[in-house]
Amino acid sequence: MNSKPDLLSPIQLxxxxxKNRVVMAPMTRLRxxxxxxxxxxxxxxxxxxxxxxIITECTMVSPLSNGYMNCPGIYSSEQTEAxxxxxxxxxxxxxxxxxxxxxxxxxxxxxxxxxxLPVAPSAIAAVGDVHTSLGKVALETPRALETxxxxxxxxxxxxxxxxxxxxxxxGVEVHGAFGYLVDQFLQDGANQRTDQYGGSIQNRARFxxxxxxxxxxxxxxxxxxIKLSPSNTLHGMADxxxxxxxxxxxxxxxxxxxxxxxxxxxxxxDLATRDVIQPVISTFSQFYxxxxxxNGGYDQERGNQILASGQADLVSFGTLFISNPDLAxxxxxxxxxxxxxxxxxxxxxxxxxxxxxxxxxxxV
Numbered sequence: 001m002n003s004k005p006d007l008l009s010p011i012q013l014x015x016x017x018x019k020n021r022v023v024m025a026p027m028t029r030l031r032x033x034x035x036x037x038x039x040x041x042x043x044x045x046x047x048x049x050x051x052x053x054i055i056t057e058c059t060m061v062s063p064l065s066n067g068y069m070n071c072p073g074i075y076s077s078e079q080t081e082a083x084x085x086x087x088x089x090x091x092x093x094x095x096x097x098x099x100x101x102x103x104x105x106x107x108x109x110x111x112x113x114x115x116x117l118p119v120a121p122s123a124i125a126a127v128g129d130v131h132t133s134l135g136k137v138a139l140e141t142p143r144a145l146e147t148x149x150x151x152x153x154x155x156x157x158x159x160x161x162x163x164x165x166x167x168x169x170x171g172v173e174v175h176g177a178f179g180y181l182v183d184q185f186l187q188d189g190a191n192q193r194t195d196q197y198g199g200s201i202q203n204r205a206r207f208x209x210x211x212x213x214x215x216x217x218x219x220x221x222x223x224x225x226i227k228l229s230p231s232n233t234l235h236g237m238a239d240x241x242x243x244x245x246x247x248x249x250x251x252x253x254x255x256x257x258x259x260x261x262x263x264x265x266x267x268x269x270d271l272a273t274r275d276v277i278q279p280v281i282s283t284f285s286q287f288y289x290x291x292x293x294x295n296g297g298y299d300q301e302r303g304n305q306i307l308a309s310g311q312a313d314l315v316s317f318g319t320l321f322i323s324n325p326d327l328a329x330x331x332x333x334x335x336x337x338x339x340x341x342x343x344x345x346x347x348x349x350x351x352x353x354x355x356x357x358x359x360x361x362x363x364v
Contacts, residue, residue: 004308006021006307006308007020007022007331008022014221014223015222016171018053019052020051021315022303022328023053023316024051024317024321025055025295026057027057029347030068030069030071030346031347031357032070033070035079036072037072037079037083037086040354040357044358045095046093047325047358048325048327049090049093050095050325051327052096053096053097053314054090054097055173055316056086056098056100057071058102059073059101061153061159061160062075062156063113063114064116064118065102065103065104065105066108066113067104067107069132069133074160074163075160083167084167087167087169088168096170097170098173099169099171099173101164101215102175102180103153103156103157103175104180105142105180106118106119106125106181107179107235109132111137117141118139119142119153120184121184121193121207122191122192122198123141123142123144124141125142126139126142128234139235144193150197154210155214157215158214161215161218161219162218165219171219171259172215172219173224173225173227174208174212174215174224174225176226177227177229177232177264178264179232179236179237184237185204185205186245186246187237187238187239187242188240189237189239201241201245205245205252212226225258225259225293226253226260228249228261228264229263229264229280230277230283231265231276231277231278232270243277247287250287253288254287254290258290259290260290260291261290263281263284265280265295265296266280281294281312282311291313292311292313293316294306295316295317320337322345323337323338323339323360324338338360343356344356344357
């Protein structure tokens with residue numbers, strides 16, 4: 001009789017074999033200078049190559065998808081070329097790495113977009129603020145996309161996927177979570193459209209399905225993942241029937257035979273904001289017939305438990321990977337973990353960018 005899988009057991013991800021089920025979750029770190037990946041970023045990701053899979057930070061598919069200062073892009077030849085140093089460094093350490101491709105939608109500001117308004121499904125402002133060259137400013141009401149503009153954004157995702165392949169990545173993850181553009185189309189609190197991209201659940205899911213179809217056309221489904229957050233309330237996100245919405249979306253994703261679907265559990269902010277679905281993994285994993293990745297507050301013990309339950313096949317870790325570059329090795333040794341230094345989570349201005357980024361100790 002086969003033993004139940006644990007975090008350290010290998011797994012087949014499409015045509016690729018992962019050495020373990022410990023995934024480095026995508027995390028915004030804001031160390032790209034003028035949106036160009038740097039040698040420091042290559043060092044950071046290579047340090048974490050003990051993961052079965054690394055998923056990079058959210059990466060812009062176009063200049064109008066810029067939600068944060070110093071986040072990287074994948075829409076120019078210069079950015080694409082600069083990412084090669086990252087993929088080569090990770091591969092040299094025996095790791096595998098997917099690029100997370102992303103459009104911020106309404107979670108942006110004209111100061112980050114060359115003076116242009118952010119775009120979104122509808123002219124409804126996100127809740128919150130953002131750091132810009134002007135300082136910390138409130139998010140403004142976006143411009144609603146014309147129906148004729150939507151195929152152009154789908155093409156931007158397609159081109160980003162093409163560029164990711166040229167940069168040497170092993171696959172891509174579409175960011176469909178956390179209140180950014182894909183999520184804005186999905187949830188009716190942000191999408192009040194009356195064309196074929198609004199109204200019914202099927203219509204609101206249309207943009208996501210078009211993006212996934214375009215990206216799979218580049219990579220094939222088994223090298224494409226997606227991240228979803230059914231219980232996220234960040235940036236004022238809400239839906240009138242999230243269980244019906246995300247059950248439909250996840251079921252439809254079976255058509256593409258994706259590498260995985262990553263499902264985010266609610267955080268403290270979500271639980272404090274309103275009553276949300278919890279746990280996400282047991283509510284929605286049943287609808288996907290491929291690999292499911294769990295994320296949100298897991299440690300080694302809870303990660304092994306969710307794998308043993310059969311509700312998830314992989315577990316992604318965020319904060320633990322920030323402070324423990326060799327996290328999978330530490331799990332294997334049952335070693336103590338480094339505590340995170342919150343002040344170094346995000347790159348800011350002229351601070352020492354190595355601090356809280358590449359300076360955490362590894363096991364000897």
